[in-house]
Amino acid sequence: xxxxxxxxxxxxxxxxxxxxxxTLLAAVLLxxxxxxxxxxxxxxxxxxGQILRGPSAEHWMGTDGLGRDVFHRVLVATGLSxxxxxxxxxxxxxxxxxxxxxxxxxxxxxxxxxxxxxxxAVAFPGLxxxxxxxxxxxxxxxxxxxxxxxxxxxxxxRLTQTLVAKVSGLDYVAAARIAGLGRVRxxxxxVLPNVAEPLVVNATVAAGSALLAFAGLSFLGxxxxxxxxxxxxLLADGLAGLYIHPAAALAPGTAVVVAGLAFNLFGExxxxxxxxRSAPVVFRRRDRDEPVAPAPAGExxxxxxxxxxxxxxxxxxxxxxxGVSFALRRxxxxxxxxxxGSGKTLTALAVAQLIEEPGxxxxxxxxxxxxxxxxxxDRTRQQLLGTSFAMVFQDPMTSFNPxxxxxxxxxxxxxxxxxxxxxxxxxxxxxxxxxxxVPAAARRAKQFPHEFSGGMRQRAMIGxxxxxxxxxxxxxxxxxxxxxxxxxxxxxxLQSVRxxxxxxxxLISHDITVVRRFCERVLxxxxxxxxxxxxxxxxxxxxxxxxxxxxxxxxxxMSTELERPLAVIPGRPVDPARVPxxxxxxxxxxxxxxxxRGADPPLVADREGRRVACWHADVTGGRxxxxxxxxxxx
Amino acid sequence: MTALLSGARTLRxxxxxxxxxxxxxxxxxxxxxxxVLVTAAFLMIHLIPGDPVxxxxxxxxxxxxxxxxxxxxxxxxxxxxxxVHYLGGLFSGDAGTSVTSGLPVSRVIGDRLPATVxxxxxxxxxxxxxxxxxxxxxxxxxxxxxxxRRRRTELSFTSTSVVLGAVPEFLLAVGLVYVFGVRLGWxxxxxxxxxxxxxxxxxxxxxxxAAVLARLLRVETLAVLHADYIRTARAKRLPxxxxxxxxALPNAVTxxxxxxxxxxxxxxxxxxxxxxxxxxxxxxxxxxxSILAKDxxxxxxxxxxYGTGVLLVNLAVDIALALLxxxxxxxES
Ligand code: SF4
Numbered sequence: 015x016x017x018x019x020x021x022x023x024x025x026x027x028x029x030x031x032x033x034x035x036x037t038l039l040a041a042v043l044l045x046x047x048x049x050x051x052x053x054x055x056x057x058x059x060x061x062x063g064q065i066l067r068g069p070s071a072e073h074w075m076g077t078d079g080l081g082r083d084v085f086h087r088v089l090v091a092t093g094l095s096x097x098x099x100x101x102x103x104x105x106x107x108x109x110x111x112x113x114x115x116x117x118x119x120x121x122x123x124x125x126x127x128x129x130x131x132x133x134x135a136v137a138f139p140g141l142x143x144x145x146x147x148x149x150x151x152x153x154x155x156x157x158x159x160x161x162x163x164x165x166x167x168x169x170x171x172r173l174t175q176t177l178v179a180k181v182s183g184l185d186y187v188a189a190a191r192i193a194g195l196g197r198v199r200x201x202x203x204x205v206l207p208n209v210a211e212p213l214v215v216n217a218t219v220a221a222g223s224a225l226l227a228f229a230g231l232s233f234l235g236x237x238x239x240x241x242x243x244x245x246x247x248l249l250a251d252g253l254a255g256l257y258i259h260p261a262a263a264l265a266p267g268t269a270v271v272v273a274g275l276a277f278n279l280f281g282e283x284x285x286x287x288x289x290x291r292s293a294p295v296v297f298r299r300r301d302r303d304e305p306v307a308p309a310p311a312g313e314x315x316x317x318x319x320x321x322x323x324x325x326x327x328x329x330x331x332x333x334x335x336x337g338v339s340f341a342l343r344r345x346x347x348x349x350x351x352x353x354x355g356s357g358k359t360l361t362a363l364a365v366a367q368l369i370e371e372p373g374x375x376x377x378x379x380x381x382x383x384x385x386x387x388x389x390x391x392d393r394t395r396q397q398l399l400g401t402s403f404a405m406v407f408q409d410p411m412t413s414f415n416p417x418x419x420x421x422x423x424x425x426x427x428x429x430x431x432x433x434x435x436x437x438x439x440x441x442x443x444x445x446x447x448x449x450x451x452v453p454a455a456a457r458r459a460k461q462f463p464h465e466f467s468g469g470m471r472q473r474a475m476i477g478x479x480x481x482x483x484x485x486x487x488x489x490x491x492x493x494x495x496x497x498x499x500x501x502x503x504x505x506x507x508l509q510s511v512r513x514x515x516x517x518x519x520x521l522i523s524h525d526i527t528v529v530r531r532f533c534e535r536v537l538x539x540x541x542x543x544x545x546x547x548x549x550x551x552x553x554x555x556x557x558x559x560x561x562x563x564x565x566x567x568x569x570x571x572m573s574t575e576l577e578r579p580l581a582v583i584p585g586r587p588v589d590p591a592r593v594p595x596x597x598x599x600x601x602x603x604x605x606x607x608x609x610x611r612g613a614d615p616p617l618v619a620d621r622e623g624r625r626v627a628c629w630h631a632d633v634t635g636g637r638x639x640x641x642x643x644x645x646x647x648x
Numbered sequence: 649m650t651a652l653l654s655g656a657r658t659l660r661x662x663x664x665x666x667x668x669x670x671x672x673x674x675x676x677x678x679x680x681x682x683x684v685l686v687t688a689a690f691l692m693i694h695l696i697p698g699d700p701v702x703x704x705x706x707x708x709x710x711x712x713x714x715x716x717x718x719x720x721x722x723x724x725x726x727x728x729x730x731x732v733h734y735l736g737g738l739f740s741g742d743a744g745t746s747v748t749s750g751l752p753v754s755r756v757i758g759d760r761l762p763a764t765v766x767x768x769x770x771x772x773x774x775x776x777x778x779x780x781x782x783x784x785x786x787x788x789x790x791x792x793x794x795x796x797r798r799r800r801t802e803l804s805f806t807s808t809s810v811v812l813g814a815v816p817e818f819l820l821a822v823g824l825v826y827v828f829g830v831r832l833g834w835x836x837x838x839x840x841x842x843x844x845x846x847x848x849x850x851x852x853x854x855x856x857x858a859a860v861l862a863r864l865l866r867v868e869t870l871a872v873l874h875a876d877y878i879r880t881a882r883a884k885r886l887p888x889x890x891x892x893x894x895x896a897l898p899n900a901v902t903x904x905x906x907x908x909x910x911x912x913x914x915x916x917x918x919x920x921x922x923x924x925x926x927x928x929x930x931x932x933x934x935x936x937x938s939i940l941a942k943d944x945x946x947x948x949x950x951x952x953x954y955g956t957g958v959l960l961v962n963l964a965v966d967i968a969l970a971l972l973x974x975x976x977x978x979x980e981s
Binding site for chain 1: 680681684688692695696697811815816818819822823825826830875876877879880881882883884885886887890894895898899902910913914916917918920921924925935936939940944947951954955958959962972973974975
């Protein structure tokens with residue numbers, strides 16, 4: 015069985031760029047070894063009758079000033095060019111490692127001096143450093159190897175510093191240090207293995223740069239000296255005869271570019287392959303214009319949101335939200351609770367019309383304040399949502415634009431949707447900041463997000479939602495990124511906004527205790543569906559779905575609710591790409607039987623309007639369930 | 649008394665000003681960097697194995713001549729005294745005497761510097777203009793190609809910029825000379841005579857950085873478009889124009905400027921190679937000549953000039969960043 019590391023590297027070779035880069039690099043390396051062995055004689059053969067000839071059948075790329083075959087010389091030069099570049103890279107990586115690990119090897123104080131020097135050296139371009147060291151080490155191949163190696167070192171030192179800083183914060187490294195492990199062994203055994211991967215990737219790219227730099231130095235006459243020759247040397251020789259015989263300059267030039275590119279592309283490919291630069295997950299917006307059944311007449315005036323059979327699908331048949339229906343009335347607070355991956359956040363984004371391509375949203379009915387969102391013209395819908403639909407996101411740190419002042423970010427809502435001027439809009443923003451109890455609002459409005467504390471940012475985010483006159487605030491895990499006391503403040507603020515302005519609140523959370531305390535109704539989602547819908551007051555005693563009961567059972571102690579770790583239920587949540595037939599919860603449910611595995615239970619309402627989707631809701635609701643009962647084998 | 653109090657208050661007010669903090673920190677860093685640079689240039693000669701004077705004069709020089717030169721250059725003095733003299737000399741504008749020509753280093757540099765500054769300056773302007781053109785292009789590419797749409801467009805854009813960015817400037821220079829100088833005969837292939845002679849070296853210097861920046865801008869814009877604050881901007885129902893220009897662009901540009909600064913610094917060094925391809929009468933050809941001739945005082949002087957140039961570019965970039973992204977004025981931990 016392949017180790018995960020191996021399969022990652024194999025994955026690199028499966029991308030077209032990865033394959034071509036690897037092939038090219040392998041060819042270059044092979045040539046570097048083989049060419050000097052095979053063709054050195056041909057490359058050195060002087061033919062005074064054939065000086066500076068153009069390409070011919072005998073000499074593909076012509077001959078040089080001594081009548082030597084350019085093609086063979088370029089091939090043979092691969093050995094020296096690549097070999098010296100690799101040597102220089104090795105020196106650079108090694109020196110960089112030592113410099114970067116200085117804090118470990120030399121202790122904190124000496125380490126700090128070294129780091130400061132490295133930070134200054136990094137600011138200078140490599141070629142300048144190489145020139146500097148070329149003076150110190152002298153003109154010639156060995157001097158140039160050292161020069162380029164040392165010129166590469168600061169960048170690797172910097173990289174090592176960053177990586178080591180990350181690793182040495184880890185518990186086991188600290189533990190090893192306390193255990194009195196020697197510095198060198200600490201470095202070799204605990205630190206190096208953890209920083210090896212990014213180092214290898216960067217070394218590959220650096221080898222490409224070293225190759226180019228070496229060509230540069232040799233071209234200037236500071237690197238390889240005659241009679242030895244590398245590509246840079248050949249290029250310098252060929253350049254003089256560029257008019258009569260361009261191939262002598264262009265051939266080594268092309269060789270440098272191709273070989274440099276091989277190293278660069280391969281480095282990039284493995285960087286991508288091992289996920290050093292992973293691409294973020296993409297959601298895209300799609301404005302749909304499918305006709306939707308008109309709202310039934312005599313609609314409740316207090317209806318804020320009506321959702322029927324809402325589905326979110328992604329290409330490839332993944333459906334993370336599979337037919338969700340619910341409604342919100344003015345001033346009502348409803349919570350959606352579920353594990354991550356249950357589809358609760360996507361439900362919120364779909365309702366907010368914020369699902370991006372290639373995601374698709376469909377619904378039999380999706381109405382906001384009695385207006386069918388899918389049918390409204392773009393402008394009207396944006397206006398409607400912009401003034402009365404507010405969102406609060408999980409991470410207040412990343413949810414504000416870091417380059418804009420807070421006041422501006424609030425004010426632009428009113429500039430856009432209420433036609434206010436800059437000044438008036440800013441006044442309104444300050445007023446709203448006051449309303450969400452941001453102290454010294456006028457001064458704060460001029461500040462940037464990074465100057466706000468986390469709790470204050472989240473309040474400002476709520477204030478942003480109140481720039482208009484919101485009928486609904488959708489808050490997606492609004493307190494998860496905050497610490498406990500701040501969590502309470504933010505929830506209290508939301509609560510008071512709701513009470514004061516009759517605003518409906520849809521609170522998304524993984525935390526059933528938060529939802530239970532805050533909301534009037536609780537929707538429990540599992541695998542993209544609502545599995546239970548009941549008044550918060552009915553929790554925990556009247557919860558009927560085994561999943562709801564499992565969520566409740568995973569809450570260890572009611573008195574320390576907010577400090578406890580996240581609820582964990584044994585077994586794994588359902589992968590939205592592979593939803594099983596039958597009840598999605600069956601694999602983790604202690605009550606599962608043949609019926610459960612054969613057919614998905616419908617969401618049925620009882621006389622009081624409580625809904626549940628479980629074949630055995632009456633049985634499970636009949637007796638209290640212990641945490642042990644929920645434990646399910648996979 | 650009140651004056652004192654208000655003075656103290658002003659001071660405290662200033663202390664709270666992140667901008668002033670930033671300026672002060674940046675100034676200290678610049679001074680330290682310059683000091684390190686000067687010291688490195690001084691030590692460079694003493695790090696060379698053997699006697700640099702003997703090396704410069706050659707094996708055939710008589711011992712008397714060597715001794716005389718050593719004394720003239722002050723190489724007999726203890727190292728620390730030489731260091732003090734060197735610093736003192738630099739402060740009064742004396743960077744020593746060129747061994748080969750016997751002229752003051754400052755004069756040789758003064759003669760050659762304008763050609764290099766012009767070259768780098770033109771290349772900088774061209775690169776900036778190209779990037780200003782590339783900004784909308786990069787953003788447009790990001791918007792057009794996100795989510796795997798228009799694969800072909802993306803691929804050709806990426807591969808063009810990758811290749812252009814990977815070709816070092818001196819090879820590009822050789823290629824340009826071949827195409828425009830040799831084959832087409834449009835421009836002179838070497839020397840500095842008239843405006844046309846600037847075309848190729850400037851192009852050789854500017855093309856790579858411009859290509860890299862355009863590509864980077866695309867990648868950055870793609871990343872920024874997935875940022876939480878862009879979702880917030882969409883949740884505010886702002887029109888696409890404002891989402892892209894006000895919220896995406898400034899954030900994408902920040903990273904581009906950081907890398908742009910590095911490329912600019914590299915461009916200063918790149919002039920060395922490009923000048924040598926075009927036999928440009930600037931500092932780049934001079935430093936190579938003086939290294940080969942072992943004219944160390946001149947090498948020292950030119951290294952100082954290049955180093956200072958890079959430090960100034962870095963300073964300019966940091967200031968530009970601070971203006972664009974207020975976070976960068978906070979002390980990095
Ligand atoms: S339907 Fe069956 S498997 Fe599903 S939750 Fe109810 S009892 Fe468990």
